Amino acid sequence: MKIKVKAYAKINLMLDIVAQRKDGYHDLFMIMQSVGLYDTVTVEKIKGKKITLSCDEEGIPLNEKNIAYKAADAFFKANNIKDTGIHIDIKKRIPHAAGLAGGSADGAGVIVALNQMYNTNLSNKELCQIGVKIGADIPFCICGGTLLAQGIGEVLNPVKPLRKCFILLAKPKTGVNTGNAFKAFDENGKVHTPDKLGMLYAMQSRDLEQICSKMENVFEQFIEVPERVYIKEIMHSNGALGTCMSGSGPTVFGIFLNKEDAEKSSEELKNYAKDIHICTPVSKGCKIENE
Structure with a gap:
């Protein structure tokens, strides 16, 4: 038996670090969008x-260090399943x-x-x-769509979906150490707090321009x-309604009304970004393709 799943990427329309927790994690406020x-994650019994x-x-590690492996192991243990022979094949596009x-999308796809x-x-x-025992983003990647995520990311509540738009993703060559980013917050705090209430109002009214004006990532x-x-700068010069960094970076995304503007921007970004993709919002985190 073989099951194939499309495991979708996510962006953060808003990301605020609310507080440091006693357990070493951080309480977050995130508006997340699939x-x-x-x-493509394919799971086959062997x-x-x-x-x-x-x-x-x-x-990509092909052992117990891989989130997909950890997700499978956690699923089997949670359900007391002994027949655990499976092969997981991952075709990467994210x-x-x-x-x-x-990684979290792959783990969600396996589950x-x-x-x-x-x-x-x-x-x-x-x-x-x-x-959530494997990764804080996995719950969102299982559910997907447009959600408010709080706690460490496991407390999910629906907000109204984005209107039709085109999302340009551009990952620079520069890498990011997430641990160091959180450490900087712990040591220095944040300079500015995003307008969370304003963003929630904009999301509920589905006002795309207002949403884009409120997008912010404290990272x-x-x-x-x-x-x-x-x-x-390139995205804005080509008509992006708004731009923001996703997660702990380094990917920057821009939201466009017209695909042509996104395509023009993508051409100009080739000197600055390693991976460039144009996509649209989707309403789920995982989609089973076949059995």
Whole structure:
């Protein structure tokens, strides 16, 4: 038996760090949006009890360090399943270490596939309870669409979906260390707090221009991405309603009303960005393609 899942990337329309927690994590306020860029995760039953992995991208661990492996292991343990022989194949399209939840999307895809494969019939809430033990973004990647995420990312509430638009993703060559970014917040605090209430009003009214004017990511106050300024300038000069960094970066995204403007911007960005994609909002985190 084989199940194939489209596991969608996410962007953060807003990301605020609310407080440091006693357990070392941070309380967050995030407006998260699934986008049409996806990895393809295929799960197949095999003989034996081993979890094996393959991936078409070099540098991705193919052992218990991979989030997809951890997600499968957690699913089996949560459901007391002994027949654990599966092979997970991942076709990567979401850039690695980009702030787009590529690893979490793969983990979510595995959990969704296994729920179908083993007929466990768990609700999204129950799947999220398994996923959050592996990664804070996995619950969102299981549910997807347009959601307000709080706590460490596991407390999810729906907000109205984005209107039709085109989202240009541009990942610079500069890398980002998320741990150092959180450490900078812990040591220095933040310079500016995003207008969370204003963003919620804009989301509920589905006013795209107002949403774009409220987009903000506090990580931009702590993380130095030299290309970010140029990427944003190019996007704005080509008609982007708004720009923002996603997650802990370094990917910057712009929201456009017209695909032609996004395409023109993408051409001009080639000197500044390693991975460039144009996509649209989607209403789910994972989509089963076949059984």
